Amino acid sequence: RKEVEQDPGPFNVPEGATVAFNCTYSNSASQSFFWYRQDCRKEPKLLMSVYSSGNEDGRFTAQLNRASQYISLLIRDSKLSDSATYLCVVLTGGFKTIFGAGTRLFVKA
Amino acid sequence: DAGVIQSPRHEVTEMGQEVTLRCKPISGHNSLFWYRQTMMRGLELLIYFNNNVPIDDSGMPEDRFSAKMPNASFSTLKIQPSEPRDSAVYFCASSPGADEQYFGPGTRLTVT
Numbered sequence: 001r002k003e004v005e006q007d008p009g010p011f012n013v014p015e016g017a018t019v020a021f022n023c024t025y026s027n028s029a030s031q032s033f034f035w036y037r038q039d040c041r042k043e044p045k046l047l048m049s050v051y052s053s054g055n056e057d058g059r060f061t062a063q064l065n066r067a068s069q070y071i072s073l074l075i076r077d078s079k080l081s082d083s084a085t086y087l088c089v090v091l092t093g094g095f096k097t098i099f100g101a102g103t104r105l106f107v108k109a
Numbered sequence: 110d111a112g113v114i115q116s117p118r119h120e121v122t123e124m125g126q127e128v129t130l131r132c133k134p135i136s137g138h139n140s141l142f143w144y145r146q147t148m149m150r151g152l153e154l155l156i157y158f159n160n161n162v163p164i165d166d167s168g169m170p171e172d173r174f175s176a177k178m179p180n181a182s183f184s185t186l187k188i189q190p191s192e193p194r195d196s197a198v199y200f201c202a203s204s205p206g207a208d209e210q211y212f213g214p215g216t217r218l219t220v221t
Contacts, residue, residue: 042214043200043212043215049209095140095159095164102151102152
């Protein structure tokens with residue numbers, strides 16, 4: 001079993017749609033969680049951190065469920081510019097960083 | 110502000126040659142990470158440093174791979190000898206702590 005697993009993509013959605021991604025992690029000692037975004041042939045960039053209380057940044061909402069060991073990302077009112085690969089990231093032991101394989105999102109006009 | 114700088118951006122080399130990838134982290138960041146990304150395996154952490162000291166190199170695939178960080182502003186990842194299966198994009202990232210990581214543009218390595 002992979003340490004971090006994500007929904008298989010791709011997700012194809014129309015503009016304005018709401019889309020949700022899930023990610024599960026296997027190490028219960030993991031302490032920090034993030035969502036990164038990676039555009040084609042570019043480097044990953046932090047989208048948002050994920051806190052136990054949940055957090056929201058504009059159209060993006062991230063949630064963490066420690067009991068079930070999963071995190072989620074919700075994108076509301078999808079834009080064409082949201083098309084990218086979304087990477088779930090888990091930190092364990094301070095610095096050990098594990099990336100999920102990523103979920104590709106295509107937003108169509 | 111300059112972000113993480115990597116060089117070269119592209120490298121094409123023949124099997125058996127030595128390859129050296131370079132990274133300059135963001136000034137003031139005390140953690141540095143080397144990653145490899147391929148279609149098959151995704152983004153894999155190879156090694157990370159904290160305050161110039163290697164903390165965990167368990168992700169380094171083989172003894173052919175080595176990494177150094179002689180000072181706070183420079184790190185290298187060396188592959189010797191290189192093999193075609195080493196072809197990938199290699200990213201360097203830096204972080205002010207154990208949280209957000211800032212990635213460089215990557216080095217696209219092709220070994221023929």
